[in-house]
Amino acid sequence: MTAVFPALRILPEILLTLTGVLVMVTEPLLSAKISRKPLGVLALLGTLAAIAASAWQLHLPAGTAFFNTVQTDAFSVFFHLLIGGILLVTLLVSLNYFEGHSTYIGEFYALLLFSAVGMMLMTSAIELLMVFLGLEISSISTYILAGYRKRSAISAEASIKYFLLGSFATAFFLYGVALCFGATGSTNIYSIAAGVASSSSPLLLVLALGMMLIGLGFKVSAAPFHVWTPDVYEGAPAPIVGFMSTAPKAAAFAVLLRITYTGFGTMSHIWIPLLWIMAVASMTIGNLGALTQRNVKRMLAYSSIAHAGYLLVAFTAFSADGLAAACFYTAAYAAMNVGAFAIISYLSGYDERRVHLQDYAGLAKRHPLASAAMAIFLLSLIGIPFTAGFFGKFYVFTVAMHSGRWILVAIGLLNSGLAAFYYLRFLSQIYMQPYDATQDISEAPAQPAFVLGIAILVAAVFVLGIIPNRVLHLARASAATYFPGTGSNVAVHARPTPLR
Amino acid sequence: MHLVLFLIFAGLCLAGALNLLFQRHPINSALSLIVVMTSLAVLYLLLGAEFLALAQIIVYSGAIMVLFVFVIMLLNVSAEERTHGSRIAYLAGIPGVLALFAILASIFLSLTKNLGSAQLGEFLVTTSDLSRVLFRDLLLPFEVTSVLILVAILGAVVLARKEH
Incomplete structure (x- = not known):
């Protein structure tokens, strides 16, 4: 293996950190009166550079750096690109959101960039200490971002609830890591895998695994650790909800994949039933909860719990295809969910004028384009053919069937049918109901950046649904990181040797 | 000797933690937290982690607790009002904690042979x-x-x- 300069392995993170610091120190130099958009543009440029750097990392030989703390492989690149993409679109759609409403717009961009640094580190970390630090960076930034509408009590409530429950969950994760260290003598994923295979104290390992599953289950809002989700998503600013319902979840799922598939691969008989239960509970509770909601953001919060359940279905397959399906579904879910929340943020604005289903009655007449985009995202969330959601679900359920999880697939399909009801109810509200002209809500015209962001998301939904080959190829390549020899031209090794 | 010291300071640590929860005035809670931190430092020392023990005293008992006390005094916080608490916390929380404690204790006790013991006092970090x-x-x-x-x-x- 050729030696790669270690810093190149964390190049996207370095670029994002530098941009974040630059945004942070430029902010006080600007006059208080002028617009903060240049800072947003700076953040966008930094994000583009980070995405380019991640894509370039694909050409590096897979390997570790910094004494086995991070590893770049197709898997990490896939999630780096995904998180970078989510960050890019979030920046685009929120470029005007806070303008004129908040004094801390510069800090907003910096926090978004830093949180992405934490998430990216989580996806490339193979050292649980590193995972923990990344998790903390991404969590603390999202706690703060959730409370960004400072004049609104509900936003402060969201922030404090998220903070308290999130810290509680992190403590569980950390305790799991500590027990894991106690049982195997290491916090490195590969050493843990070796320790698990030859362990004399399986009970302790089961406990460690359980604790880590609780912590990560909270972060991905899988039932029964989902109770915070509706309250937090209701209170947090809509563009932030789009971000924090996708990017930190993608990172947490990546960690979950590394821990279960690599670290505890030989204990799959323990975690597959646990994840099976979590998947069924998430799908059922999420969809039943969403049925009863009249608040649009709460409804989508429950829907995001359900989607975490579909993703866990892919986990239970424990095969290369299962992993590829999980990766693909994370991307598909990110495209449609960020889109749905972006449209809500545009239609309801900073002060959240449209929160209930009936506020959206007949909006198709007033906002034909925004409604059309919303329709695409909702149809994709249902899983209508030719959208990302369809292909994602199709792939997940096929993979689960190949692994013989028939009951799980049956429950999942029933749930998808149930879910169609509340998405269609929202859609019919927009298209079928008469517009209430008495509600005098005037929106600012959509800015070019916002339109570009939505266009990227709509394109992503269709590309992932119709021509998913490129993404699928990358997802399969990242699966090959775990299961070598499963058809990929990307050079990967099951256990890379340290560089020095 | 080790066992006696451990029992004394573990007891002190637990007493401090309980006192922290039951005290109604924040400053009393903060002061019991110092007891917790310092007795934890002694426990670290007993495990042979002398650097961690000193860092614990300097950073936690010293710097962080001073900061806590300053903040409490600056905000001029008065005693908390007592609420009845939520019923779920009593019905699910207490049995949950007891169950977790029982599981942990049984696992650790059953594994004492496998986990082995650390040799102390032979090396310095x-x-x-x-x-x-x-x-x-x-x-x-x-x-x-x-x-x-x-x-x-x-x-x-x-x-x-x-x-x-």
């Missing part, structure tokens, strides 16, 4: 050992911590300052 871990093996986590602290500072500024 030198500065060069520490720096090898901190600045070589764990260099990246060490550096990344600065991003974490930066985020925390940024958040404190954003959340604490007024909008204008």
